[in-house]
Amino acid sequence: MLQRIFTFFERYSFGVCTYLGERFNISISKIRLFFIYTSFLAVGFPLIFYFFAGIVLDLRNYIKRQHTYYR
Incomplete structure (x- = not known):
């Protein structure tokens, strides 16, 4: 049960911690x-x-997807 909760939050969170962890x-x-x-x-x-x-990260990813779509 606890693992399902962790999986839910990791899948549907914004990814800020992941981005900061990879960046730094x-x-x-x-x-x-x-x-x-x-x-x-x-x-x-x-x-x-x-x-x-x-x-901000979501908007950034959205702009990147649109930019690659129109290329």
């Missing part, structure tokens, strides 16, 4: 823990950053 060569689980812990300490501010970064 840091473990993805450490970045996720950082977001979780700082969300408790900073009263949710990192969640706002996470959603904003997710929207």
